[in-house]
Amino acid sequence: DTGVSQDPRHKITKRGQNVTFRCDPISEHNRLYWYRQTLGQGPEFLTYFQNEAQLEKSRLLSDRFSAERPKGSFSTLEIQRTEQGDSAMYLCASSFDGSLGEQFFGPGTRLTVL
Amino acid sequence: QKEVEQNSGPLSVPEGAIASLNCTYSDRVSQSFFWYRQYSGKSPELIMSIYSNGDKEDGRFTAQLNKASQYVSLLIRDSQPSDSATYLCAALRRNAGNMLTFGGGTRLMVKP
Numbered sequence: 001d002t003g004v005s006q007d008p009r010h011k012i013t014k015r016g017q018n019v020t021f022r023c024d025p026i027s028e029h030n031r032l033y034w035y036r037q038t039l040g041q042g043p044e045f046l047t048y049f050q051n052e053a054q055l056e057k058s059r060l061l062s063d064r065f066s067a068e069r070p071k072g073s074f075s076t077l078e079i080q081r082t083e084q085g086d087s088a089m090y091l092c093a094s095s096f097d098g099s100l101g102e103q104f105f106g107p108g109t110r111l112t113v114l
Numbered sequence: 115q116k117e118v119e120q121n122s123g124p125l126s127v128p129e130g131a132i133a134s135l136n137c138t139y140s141d142r143v144s145q146s147f148f149w150y151r152q153y154s155g156k157s158p159e160l161i162m163s164i165y166s167n168g169d170k171e172d173g174r175f176t177a178q179l180n181k182a183s184q185y186v187s188l189l190i191r192d193s194q195p196s197d198s199a200t201y202l203c204a205a206l207r208r209n210a211g212n213m214l215t216f217g218g219g220t221r222l223m224v225k226p
Contacts, residue, residue: 040122
């Protein structure tokens with residue numbers, strides 16, 4: 001399977017704990033995006049990488065959130081001191097330079113904060 | 115006003131009919147538009163993209179774009195029960211971090 005992969009698929013944690021999610025983009029894609037989706041809403045943009053550079057961050061990305069893409073391949077999204085309001089589906093997408101902006105999503109990580 | 119707006123539905127159509135899904139956007143700088151299909155509990159799946167005014171057809175799907183009216187639509191011909199899902203409209207501005215701005219989605223129900 002050469003699509004976007006995410007791990008874990010589900011995460012249940014207690015309030016105050018830290019969690020980390022991983023995303024592996026489609027291999028030839030140099031652009032990687034993180035979105036968050038809550039029930040009944042469309043995905044909301046969190047952050048964007050071109051290769052290893054983080055070029056854009058949403059104001060939704062509070063200082064408890066950090067994302068990295070150290071070698072321009074996979075990316076991690078960490079949430080520190082989780083809150084119940086962080087419960088959502090965290091989606092990763094990728095695209096490549098020269099495309100017309102088409103982004104392909106991974107299966108998502110569903111986070112539940114108790 | 116949301117940047118991308120969709121009627122949340124549900125839109126109910128009988129099997130074999132044409133389903134018409136609509137989307138409006140507020141940012142005139144938006145350059146590309148996408149339709150994603152999302153089944154319950156799953157991630158969005160790209161089904162159509164459109165960049166120029168007019169129609170674009172792909173199988174049973176036709177996307178329509180009218181930049182003057184800031185309006186995007188998706189027509190699904192010969193609707194099947196397997197088309198029942200939430201359809202998300204998204205707009206992209208290349209000078210805004212290449213981020214997609216999504217509408218809230220329209221839930222489509224195709225009844226056998």
